[in-house]
Amino acid sequence: MEVLKPVDLVGDKVVWLDTRYIPWKEVWKETTDYKEVARAIKDMEVRGAPAIGVAAAFGMALAALHYEGEDVEGLLRRLREAKEVLANTRPTAVNLFWALERVMKRAEEATRSGSAEAVREAVVEEARKIQQEDIESNVKMGKIGAKLIEDGDVVLTHCNTGSLATAGYGTALGVIRAAWEEGKRIEVIATETRPLDQGARLTVWELKRDGIPVKLIADTMVGYLMSKGKVDKVFLGADRILLSGHFANKIGTYQIAVLAKHHGVPFYVVAPTSTVDPKITLDELVIEERDPDEVRRCPYPFEKVYVTVRDVEVYNPAFDVTPPELVTAIITERGIAYPPFYVSLKKLLEG
Numbered sequence: 001m002e003v004l005k006p007v008d009l010v011g012d013k014v015v016w017l018d019t020r021y022i023p024w025k026e027v028w029k030e031t032t033d034y035k036e037v038a039r040a041i042k043d044m045e046v047r048g049a050p051a052i053g054v055a056a057a058f059g060m061a062l063a064a065l066h067y068e069g070e071d072v073e074g075l076l077r078r079l080r081e082a083k084e085v086l087a088n089t090r091p092t093a094v095n096l097f098w099a100l101e102r103v104m105k106r107a108e109e110a111t112r113s114g115s116a117e118a119v120r121e122a123v124v125e126e127a128r129k130i131q132q133e134d135i136e137s138n139v140k141m142g143k144i145g146a147k148l149i150e151d152g153d154v155v156l157t158h159c160n161t162g163s164l165a166t167a168g169y170g171t172a173l174g175v176i177r178a179a180w181e182e183g184k185r186i187e188v189i190a191t192e193t194r195p196l197d198q199g200a201r202l203t204v205w206e207l208k209r210d211g212i213p214v215k216l217i218a219d220t221m222v223g224y225l226m227s228k229g230k231v232d233k234v235f236l237g238a239d240r241i242l243l244s245g246h247f248a249n250k251i252g253t254y255q256i257a258v259l260a261k262h263h264g265v266p267f268y269v270v271a272p273t274s275t276v277d278p279k280i281t282l283d284e285l286v287i288e289e290r291d292p293d294e295v296r297r298c299p300y301p302f303e304k305v306y307v308t309v310r311d312v313e314v315y316n317p318a319f320d321v322t323p324p325e326l327v328t329a330i331i332t333e334r335g336i337a338y339p340p341f342y343v344s345l346k347k348l349l350e351g
């Protein structure tokens, strides 16, 4: 099974796959400038909660590696500037902020050595560690979650949670991949995920490459298929999970959860513990609003084609929030959390 690293640090450059072109072509880009990494996150060339965390960490590595000077204070100032620019890209997925905090903390600790070189090394090492941990937690979640999938299951997934959303194997797609590798004959139903079609473009592309049977549906078809008994389980990802069990994920998740509850379909969330945010409450959760033209037009690279009247007013929230009573369980690399989530998630975070 081929696993892509959608973003990587190669020498003194960040290299990434521009996912906006998938499935039409594989366009790889590179830069030595952390501001360009921030732009790539904002424009969703690199996307998916864990992947933008890794990209942000590598952005910090670029800021350190390309700081010309040997004064530790100057380097720290540059890192703080970079952190600000990288944080100001997308507000909802917590992994981004979690990764930036981690790298900054490590840089501050390394200043004790008094050498800029030691700070640079520490920043690069921490960023690589974040990537490596993400790859490892994908594999662990896959093994843990695959136990919940039975031979013959039809699994519905939403958005993209695979190699193009993480540092490697995938979160929900990692579970699906692991079940398939264990020999379970499963079938996946992928929602197209309007307006940017991450399901139709990215998830279908990844599953086809792996030879895992997949059927694509429009987002409007979920209720009908569930009412006909065509979906056995739902597995999808998360961008931020609160201790209450409320979680933000790609727009459309909430309606799938309501339908799953109504039809008695188990609904599983798969995310690393870095996606759990113990610090904020529901009122503080920021849902990203994106360019209205994303709804009026086709996704990139066909963005010149409008599907509606050009000046129609639109809503374009990129995420929605699903309440805990609709969630069967949350699968993390440290184990499975069952309701009540404020107890089970807390335990996993402490462990």
Ligand SMILES: CSC[C@@H](O)[C@@H](O)C(=O)COP(=O)(O)O
Pocket: 044, 047, 048, 049, 050, 158, 159, 160, 161, 162, 165, 166, 171, 198, 236, 237, 238, 239, 249, 250, 318
């Ligand atoms: C594995 S990340 C969580 C996903 O389910 C999904 O919401 C996501 O990838 C975020 O989408 P994005 O394409 O970055 O807007």
